[in-house]
Amino acid sequence: MELGLEGKTVLVTGGSKGIGRATALALVAEGASVFACARGQEDLDALEADAKSAGPGRVATLSADLCDGAGIERVVAAAVEAYGRVDVLINNAGSARPGVFLDLADQDWMDDWQLKFFGYVRMARAVLPQMERQGGGVVVNVIGTGGLRPMAGYMIGGAANAALNHFTKALADEGSTRGVRVVGINPGPILTERLKRFLDTFSPDAGSPEEALRNMTPLGRVGEPEEVASLLLFLASERAAFIHGANITIDGGANPGLMG
Numbered sequence: 001m002e003l004g005l006e007g008k009t010v011l012v013t014g015g016s017k018g019i020g021r022a023t024a025l026a027l028v029a030e031g032a033s034v035f036a037c038a039r040g041q042e043d044l045d046a047l048e049a050d051a052k053s054a055g056p057g058r059v060a061t062l063s064a065d066l067c068d069g070a071g072i073e074r075v076v077a078a079a080v081e082a083y084g085r086v087d088v089l090i091n092n093a094g095s096a097r098p099g100v101f102l103d104l105a106d107q108d109w110m111d112d113w114q115l116k117f118f119g120y121v122r123m124a125r126a127v128l129p130q131m132e133r134q135g136g137g138v139v140v141n142v143i144g145t146g147g148l149r150p151m152a153g154y155m156i157g158g159a160a161n162a163a164l165n166h167f168t169k170a171l172a173d174e175g176s177t178r179g180v181r182v183v184g185i186n187p188g189p190i191l192t193e194r195l196k197r198f199l200d201t202f203s204p205d206a207g208s209p210e211e212a213l214r215n216m217t218p219l220g221r222v223g224e225p226e227e228v229a230s231l232l233l234f235l236a237s238e239r240a241a242f243i244h245g246a247n248i249t250i251d252g253g254a255n256p257g258l259m260g
């Protein structure tokens, strides 16, 4: 299927590792111009180096912390300076700690929401006027099934994800009048550094790491970042032009509920 992403300019937050990195490289393979940001320069340099052999597209990067509005404004300005427009924003940089409810302080909640909730909100607010000026665009929020499946041990991230499911639909309503299509995805367990970190802290009694990973979904395996990237590329493309205000689950069947 031809996705028509050649020449499109795509801003991928958290593009240096995991889902973001796989997405950036898949976009390069399709001929897109990717602007990736994250905090660590070394991983961004590695992405730029690997992108050279990934396909006809290109990657530019900027090191920035998306926990504050100034970092976000800097990233958007640099992306526009690099390519002149932002056709697609993939809001992906996020992380929230698991933990025991009574041990988590106000500051823990506020720190993690700065990135996983407000980072997405601020980035969308910074990009929307640019998309409207250029005649349209697409915002894709990478959220997480924790928002659909409340659990005592993952409240900060789960609540942020629930809020982002709402935000995605509300932003789609806003985007409708501005030529901006908005979608979200809810990944289940995907094999990235983040999931490996979770396994160490969150499931100490789950047997061997391999067993824990097998038990995470009915398919007997966790997802690969490249599988999420494939969904993100489709949603970013004109092939998905009628998908707007939807949150789509990619979790190997792990969420048994009707929602997602």
Ligand SMILES: NC(=O)c1ccc[n+]([C@@H]2O[C@H](COP(=O)([O-])OP(=O)(O)OC[C@H]3O[C@@H](n4cnc5c(N)ncnc54)[C@H](OP(=O)(O)O)[C@@H]3O)[C@@H](O)[C@H]2O)c1
Pocket (backbone or CB within 6 Å): 013, 014, 015, 016, 017, 018, 019, 020, 037, 038, 039, 040, 041, 043, 064, 065, 066, 067, 092, 093, 094, 095, 096, 115, 142, 143, 144, 145, 146, 186, 187, 188, 189, 190, 191, 192, 193, 194, 195
């Ligand atoms: N993996 C899963 O199982 C899973 C499941 C559900 C949802 N998700 C969601 O999918 C998204 C990607 O997850 P992942 O597993 O690919 O994560 P990851 O491997 O930990 O990568 C996270 C990316 O975000 C960047 N980042 C982290 N904090 C940042 C900050 N303050 N400012 C700017 N960039 C920052 C990281 O680079 P630096 O550290 O260098 O900044 C990295 O590039 C997240 O929003 C996560 O919540 C993942």
